[in-house]
Amino acid sequence: MSFEGLREIFPSKELPTVVSDCRSLLDKFKASGFRTLSVDDVCNDRGGIPEEVLLVPAVPAIHPNVELNGRLSGSAVLLVPLLAFAHDDRSIAYMHNRLGTLDFAAACANNRRAIENIQHTRDILSVDSEGCHLQIELGDNVDVFAPKLKPELSHGEWISIIQFFEIGLVPSDDYGSFNVTGTLACNGVSVAHHLHSHFESGPPAHKIWSMLAQRYSNGEFPLVLEVRDSTMTRILTRDGQDLLPEILPYTDDMMRGNLTEVGFGALAPSDQVDWSINSQLNEPAGGIHLALGAGEEAAHIDFVSPYARISGFN
Structure with missing residues (x-):
C-alpha cells in the first residue's frame, strides 16, 4: 500500500507524521x-514538531486541545476526526486501508x-436513484x-479530510440556499458528531448509529x-416501515427534520x-447525500446514495 495520493498533497511529497492519542492506531x-508521535509527545516536545501531519483524534477527550493546536500551528495538517464517527480497531483498520488508495487529485x-x-x-437538478426521483432547486x-x-x-x-472529497451545501440564514423535494434511495449512512461537544453529542450519535447499523445488518436497506x-x-x-419518528429524537433540536x-x-x-462501518470516508462515496442534524448536541446523519445520477450537471 503506497499511500501515493496522501503523499502528493503534502509539500515534501513524503508520508506525513501521524499524530494521535490512540496507541493501536499509531x-x-x-x-x-x-513516522508516528503521540499527542503527549508533541505537547511535551518529545520528538520535535513535525512539519507535515496526519492528525487523528480517536480517544474520548476535551476538544480542541489548545496546546496541541498551538504547537502544530505552523504545520501542514490533515485532520481525520475518527472520534467523531467510530474509533474501534475495525474502524481504525478501515480508515488506514482507505487512506492507502484514495485519489485526492481526482477528487x-x-x-x-x-x-x-x-x-x-x-x-432544477434532477436526481434519479433506484426508482426514486429527487429535485434540487438552488x-x-x-x-x-x-x-x-x-x-x-x-x-x-x-484541513479536514472531508473537504477534499465532497461539495457540501448547507442552509443559509434565510433558508435560500436550496430547496429539495422528492425521493432518494439510500444505500448506507454515516453518523457524526462534533469533537468539541463529544461528551454531549457523542452518546445520541452512537445510539442512532447502532440502530441504523442493525437495520443494515437485517437487510432493510436501501432506505427510501x-x-x-x-x-x-x-x-x-x-x-x-417508517424510521423517521425513531431517528428524529437523536438529532439536534434546531432544524429538527429539516435538511442540514x-x-x-x-x-x-x-x-x-463497507457500510457496516461508521466512517467519514463513506460519506463522499459517489452520488449524493442528504443530512439531518447538526452534530452539535446530537447526531449528524448522512444518508448516502452513491449511484444516484444527477441531471443538470455537465
Whole structure:
C-alpha cells in the first residue's frame, strides 16, 4: 500500500507524521512506514514538531486541545476526526486501508466541476436513484462548506479530510440556499458528531448509529427518503416501515427534520465501501447525500446514495 495520493498533497511529497492519542492506531501506521508521535509527545516536545501531519483524534477527550493546536500551528495538517464517527480497531483498520488508495487529485477535479456547475446552472437538478426521483432547486445565495479544489496542503494550513472529497451545501440564514423535494434511495449512512461537544453529542450519535447499523445488518436497506420543501417526511425501510419518528429524537433540536446538508460526493462508487462501518470516508462515496442534524448536541446523519445520477450537471 503506497499511500501515493496522501503523499502528493503534502509539500515534501513524503508520508506525513501521524499524530494521535490512540496507541493501536499509531502502531498500525508505523507498521506501514509512517513516522508516528503521540499527542503527549508533541505537547511535551518529545520528538520535535513535525512539519507535515496526519492528525487523528480517536480517544474520548476535551476538544480542541489548545496546546496541541498551538504547537502544530505552523504545520501542514490533515485532520481525520475518527472520534467523531467510530474509533474501534475495525474502524481504525478501515480508515488506514482507505487512506492507502484514495485519489485526492481526482477528487479535487470532481469538486471543481461540481462547483462550476453549481455556480452556472439555472435549472432544477434532477436526481434519479433506484426508482426514486429527487429535485434540487438552488437558491441565489448557495452556501457551500469550504471544499478543497486543489490537491495540496500548505504549512500553517489545517484541513479536514472531508473537504477534499465532497461539495457540501448547507442552509443559509434565510433558508435560500436550496430547496429539495422528492425521493432518494439510500444505500448506507454515516453518523457524526462534533469533537468539541463529544461528551454531549457523542452518546445520541452512537445510539442512532447502532440502530441504523442493525437495520443494515437485517437487510432493510436501501432506505427510501421522502422529502418535501427540504423537510424529511418519511424514511422507509425495504418493507415499508417508517424510521423517521425513531431517528428524529437523536438529532439536534434546531432544524429538527429539516435538511442540514445536500452533499455531492467526489469519490467514485466502489466495492471497497463497507457500510457496516461508521466512517467519514463513506460519506463522499459517489452520488449524493442528504443530512439531518447538526452534530452539535446530537447526531449528524448522512444518508448516502452513491449511484444516484444527477441531471443538470455537465
